[in-house]
Amino acid sequence: MKYIRFEAENETMYGMVDGEKVTKLSGNFIDGNSEKLDQTYQLSEVKLLPPVAPKQMVVIGLNYEKHAIEQGKAIPEEPMMFMVSPGAIIADGEKIELPTLDHKIDYEAELAIVIGKEAYQVSEEKALGHVFGYTCCNDVSDRILQKKDGQFTRAKSFKTFKPLGPCVETELDPNNANIKLTLNGEVRQDSNTNDLIHPIEKVIAAITKVMTLNPGDVILTGTPSGVGALSPGDNVEIEIEGIGKLTNEVAD
Numbered sequence: 576m577k578y579i580r581f582e583a584e585n586e587t588m589y590g591m592v593d594g595e596k597v598t599k600l601s602g603n604f605i606d607g608n609s610e611k612l613d614q615t616y617q618l619s620e621v622k623l624l625p626p627v628a629p630k631q632m633v634v635i636g637l638n639y640e641k642h643a644i645e646q647g648k649a650i651p652e653e654p655m656m657f658m659v660s661p662g663a664i665i666a667d668g669e670k671i672e673l674p675t676l677d678h679k680i681d682y683e684a685e686l687a688i689v690i691g692k693e694a695y696q697v698s699e700e701k702a703l704g705h706v707f708g709y710t711c712c713n714d715v716s717d718r719i720l721q722k723k724d725g726q727f728t729r730a731k732s733f734k735t736f737k738p739l740g741p742c743v744e745t746e747l748d749p750n751n752a753n754i755k756l757t758l759n760g761e762v763r764q765d766s767n768t769n770d771l772i773h774p775i776e777k778v779i780a781a782i783t784k785v786m787t788l789n790p791g792d793v794i795l796t797g798t799p800s801g802v803g804a805l806s807p808g809d810n811v812e813i814e815i816e817g818i819g820k821l822t823n824e825v826a827d
């Protein structure tokens with residue numbers, strides 16, 4: 576099933592998507608007790624919001640071998656994790672704003688995990704039982720600050736640096752999904768999550784060994800090779816098979 580958060584009739588709503596039809600839900604799908612209401616919209620007539628509003632956003636770095644090589648980094652023996660600000664999240668269709676034109680600011684296509692059930696010290700075997708679903712994220716990154724700081728929070732947390740969406744898909748094999756990014760219509764990243772160094776279950780187990788994740792929290796799972804710089808006016812589209820397309824423009 577595909578779930579969205581959207582705005583219609585000046586109200587924030589939650590819905591289930593079936594083709595072009597959106598059925599309004601009685602509440603937030605992430606709470607697990609929302610029901611379908613007798614109210615429908617056309618997908619084209621609603622304004623999409625980021626599908627979830629996480630309190631925590633945990634990011635895994637260097638999780639595809641070829642990307643680690645292109646960044647000149649060693650392959651991490653265990654999932655390399657850090658936090659970014661959920662305040663950087665924007666919706667499908669919103670604009671990415673580059674804070675400066677002097678820095679190299681890259682796109683990064685990533686599969687995002689949305690937690691559905693509180694998770695602390697969860698085993699790899701039980702990890703997927705704590706997942707609500709999956710969405711697309713663009714882990715926009717200021718490479719100059721990333722290098723200068725030696726850690727990544729500042730480089731990846733600027734407002735608008737985390738496009739997320741368009742929907743949360745509950746039925747997906749997260750370790751076998753095609754992931755593709757096009758920049759102005761040209762394919763720049765093209766991979767499959769079966770190339771992940773540390774698969775989804777291992778990532779969840781490693782993070783929850785340390786911290787508690789709650790429903791709605793988001794994990795970014797790393798980007799494939801082919802990252803590159805964004806420029807004003809660019810159109811960047813991330814497509815994950817089974818989820819859909821996340822499209823954002825870079826503001827002029």
Ligand code: MG
Nearest residue numbers: 683714797798
């Ligand atoms: Mg990344």
